[in-house]
Amino acid sequence: SAVISQKPSRDICQRGTSLTIQCQVDSQVTMMFWYRQQPGQSLTLIATANQGSEATYESGFVIDKFPISRPNLTFSTLTVSNMSPEDSSIYLCSVDSGTGTYEQYFGPGTRLTVT
Amino acid sequence: EDQVTQSPEALRLQEGESSSLNCSYTVSGLRGLFWYRQDPGKGPEFLFTLYSAGEEKEKERLKATLTKKESFLHITAPKPEDSATYLCAPSISGAGSYQLTFGKGTKLSVIP
Numbered sequence: 001s002a003v004i005s006q007k008p009s010r011d012i013c014q015r016g017t018s019l020t021i022q023c024q025v026d027s028q029v030t031m032m033f034w035y036r037q038q039p040g041q042s043l044t045l046i047a048t049a050n051q052g053s054e055a056t057y058e059s060g061f062v063i064d065k066f067p068i069s070r071p072n073l074t075f076s077t078l079t080v081s082n083m084s085p086e087d088s089s090i091y092l093c094s095v096d097s098g099t100g101t102y103e104q105y106f107g108p109g110t111r112l113t114v115t
Numbered sequence: 116e117d118q119v120t121q122s123p124e125a126l127r128l129q130e131g132e133s134s135s136l137n138c139s140y141t142v143s144g145l146r147g148l149f150w151y152r153q154d155p156g157k158g159p160e161f162l163f164t165l166y167s168a169g170e171e172k173e174k175e176r177l178k179a180t181l182t183k184k185e186s187f188l189h190i191t192a193p194k195p196e197d198s199a200t201y202l203c204a205p206s207i208s209g210a211g212s213y214q215l216t217f218g219k220g221t222k223l224s225v226i227p
Binding site for chain 1: 119146147149151156157158159160161164202204206214215217218219220
C-alpha cells in the first residue's frame with residue numbers, strides 16, 4: 001500500500017488565520033481525498049482531488065473555505081481559511097488504492113486547534 | 116439518507132475474551148463495506164473489504180462478515196495490542212462516487 005505523509009502533524013492557530021496542510025504520497029495516485037474528523041465524530045469527506053481538474057466538494061464544504069490544490073500525482077494541499085474554533089479537528093488525506101477495489105489508504109492526519 | 120451505526124460505542128474485554136462488533140447500514144447500491152482500525156493520534160489503517168452478503172475475511176484474530184444490512188467484526192482471543200477504535204465504512208455505487216460513509220466507530224479496550 002502507498003505510504004502517505006502529512007505536514008504539519010499538528011498546529012495551534014489563531015482565529016481568522018489560514019493553514020495549509022500538505023499531503024505527500026510515495027507513488028503516483030489518481031484520486032486523493034480530504035477528510036475531517038471532529039472530536040468524538042466520524043470521518044467526513046470534504047472533497048475529492050484529481051490531478052488536472054478542480055476538486056469536487058461534498059455538501060456543506062465550499063472552495064472558499066477549503067481550497068485544494070493537486071499539482072501532480074503525488075501531492076495535494078488543503079487550506080483551511082479564515083479559521084474559527086469550530087474548525088478544530090483532525091484533517092486526513094487518503095488515496096485510492098488504484099486496484100479497482102475502492103480501498104483507500106490514509107495519512108497520519110493533521111491535528112488542528114484554533115484558539 | 117445513507118446511515119451507518121456502529122455498536123457498541125465502547126467495549127472492554129479481558130485478554131482472551133472473544134466478542135463481536137456490529138456495523139448496521141442503510142445505503143442503496145452498496146459497492147463494498149470497509150473496515151479500518153484507528154489508533155490514537157493516527158490515521159485509519161485498512162483491514163478488510165467485503166463486497167457481497169455471505170462473504171467473510173480473516174486476518175489474525177479478526178474475522179469480518181457481511182449480510183445485506185450489517186457487518187460484524189469478530190475478534191477471537193483478543194490481546195492488549197488489539198485495543199483501538201474500529202471503523203466501518205460502506206461505499207455506495209454511483210458515477211464517479213468514491214465516498215466512504217464512516218460510522219463513529221467502536222472503541223475497543225483489551226485488558227491484560
